[in-house]
Amino acid sequence: MRKSEEQMQALLMECSVEPDMRLKNEAGSGSGGYAFMRAAEGRGYHAIPSWGRDGYDAGAWSLVIFFERVTDYAHLVLSYVEGDLSEYAASDAAEAEAILDFLIYSHWKSSGEPWVDNITWERLPEPLRGQYSVERLRAEGRL
Secondary structure, three states: OOOOHHHHHHHHHHHEEOOOHHHHHHHOOOOOHHHHHHHHHHOOOEEOOEEOOOOEEOOEOOOEEEEEEEOOOOEEEEEEEOOEEEEEEEOOHHHHHHHHHHHHHHHHHHHOOHHHOOOOHHHOOHHHOOEOOHHHHHHOOOO
8 A cells, every 4th residue: 555645754764874974075075966977976876867667857967866876774765956955764775766766746736847747645556656768668568
């Protein structure tokens, strides 16, 4: 069963961690999103360019960028929004994907993206959830 918006907000609070100080310093340096991307990639994070089955933009580079990193202890999700950082330590890949679904959906809604017009979080369809990949398209018979 999918989590409600209130449950997702609670999960974000539960999973919230303090971002790496070096990344916080880079984010606050005023050097911009692309410089931050290089710094985050140097710390093992990978930027997520596309989301959902059809590969909608996951953010608005270089102002809004979402990242992920897998470690031995957690699946980390990092959100960069115009120099502000939020980080979440999910217990597994499914929880990290749910966090990304919610963060990216929230970004789409606040940006007025037409593919989420009149769609609430609770009714967000599967094609708008999950990471975009060619393998996903092949598995769904779309390639």
